[in-house]
Amino acid sequence: MEMTMAHSPTQSDYLPGFGHDWLLPLYDPFSRLTGIGKYHQQLLDQAGIAPGERVLEIGCGTGNLLLRAAAAEPAAKFTGLDPDPRALKRAGKKAARKRLAVELDHGFAQQLPYSTASFTRVLSAFMLHHLPVAAKSEALAEVRRVLEPRGTLHVMDIAGHTHHARGWFARRSHRSAYVQDQLGDGVPDRLREAGFTDVRVVAQRDTRLGHIAFFEARAS
Numbered sequence: 767m768e769m770t771m772a773h774s775p776t777q778s779d780y781l782p783g784f785g786h787d788w789l790l791p792l793y794d795p796f797s798r799l800t801g802i803g804k805y806h807q808q809l810l811d812q813a814g815i816a817p818g819e820r821v822l823e824i825g826c827g828t829g830n831l832l833l834r835a836a837a838a839e840p841a842a843k844f845t846g847l848d849p850d851p852r853a854l855k856r857a858g859k860k861a862a863r864k865r866l867a868v869e870l871d872h873g874f875a876q877q878l879p880y881s882t883a884s885f886t887r888v889l890s891a892f893m894l895h896h897l898p899v900a901a902k903s904e905a906l907a908e909v910r911r912v913l914e915p916r917g918t919l920h921v922m923d924i925a926g927h928t929h930h931a932r933g934w935f936a937r938r939s940h941r942s943a944y945v946q947d948q949l950g951d952g953v954p955d956r957l958r959e960a961g962f963t964d965v966r967v968v969a970q971r972d973t974r975l976g977h978i979a980f981f982e983a984r985a986s
C-alpha cells in the first residue's frame with residue numbers, strides 16, 4: 767500500500783542534482799556537454815513569460831533555467847527554490863556574475879514557503895524525478911496553491927510514452943523507480959489528481975538523457 771500521509775522533509779531529505787553532494791561541481795559541465803540548455807529553452811518558449819509576471823522555479827539547482835529565464839525577460843520577477851544549499855550558493859554566484867536579480871530560497875517543493883496565489887507561473891525542469899511518489903503529489907498540490915487562479919505550471923522531465931531508451935545513461939534513468947512512475951500517463955494523471963486543468967503533453971523527445979516530455983497545466 768502506498769503511503770500518502772504528508773511528512774515534513776528534513777534538511778537531508780532530498781536527492782541532490784547529481785545524486786551525491788560531491789558530484790555537484792560536475793553538474794554544470796555535464797549540463798553543457800549534454801545540451802540541457804536547449805531543453806531549458808524549449809520549456810521557456812512553451813511558457814512565454816511576459817513582463818510583470820511572477821515566476822517560481824521549484825528545484826532550481828545551480829540556476830541554469832532560472833538565469834536563462836531572467837536574462838530573457840528582465841521585466842518579470844524570478845524566484846528559485848531548492849533544498850540544496852550548495853547548489854543555491856552556485857546559483858547566487860552565477861546570478862551576481864551575470865548581474866541578474868533573482869530571489870533564491872532554501873526549501874522543499876512539498877512545503878513551499880510562499881503565500882497562496884503568489885505566482886503567475888511555476889517552472890520545473892528535471893526535478894520531479896527526484897521525488898518519491900507521495901512527495902510528488904504533495905509538491906504538485908503546493909504548486910497549485912501558490913499559483914494564482916489561471917496561472918500555469920510548465921514541467922520538463924524524464925517522462926512520457928516511450929518504447930526504448932537511447933544509450934547507457936537513458937537506460938539507467940528509465941530504470942529508476944522515481945522515473946518509472948512518470949512514464950506513460952504518470953505525470954498527466956498526477957497533475958489531474960492534484961486538481962490542475964487543461965493538462966497537456968506539449969512535446970516529447972528521445973534524448974541521451976532519457977525520454978523527455980514537456981507538460982503544461984492550469985491552476986483553475
Ligand SMILES: C[S@@+](CC[C@H](N)C(=O)[O-])C[C@H]1O[C@@H](n2cnc3c(N)ncnc32)[C@H](O)[C@@H]1O
Pocket residue numbers: 780781782783784797824825826827828829830831847848849850853873874875876890891892893896897
Ligand atoms: C537534476 S537537478 C535540476 C536542476 C535545474 N532545475 C536544472 O534543470 O538544471 C534536480 C534538483 O532538484 C532538487 N530537489 C530535490 N528534491 C527537491 C525537493 N523536495 N524540492 C525541491 N527541489 C528538490 C535538487 O536539489 C536538484 O537541485
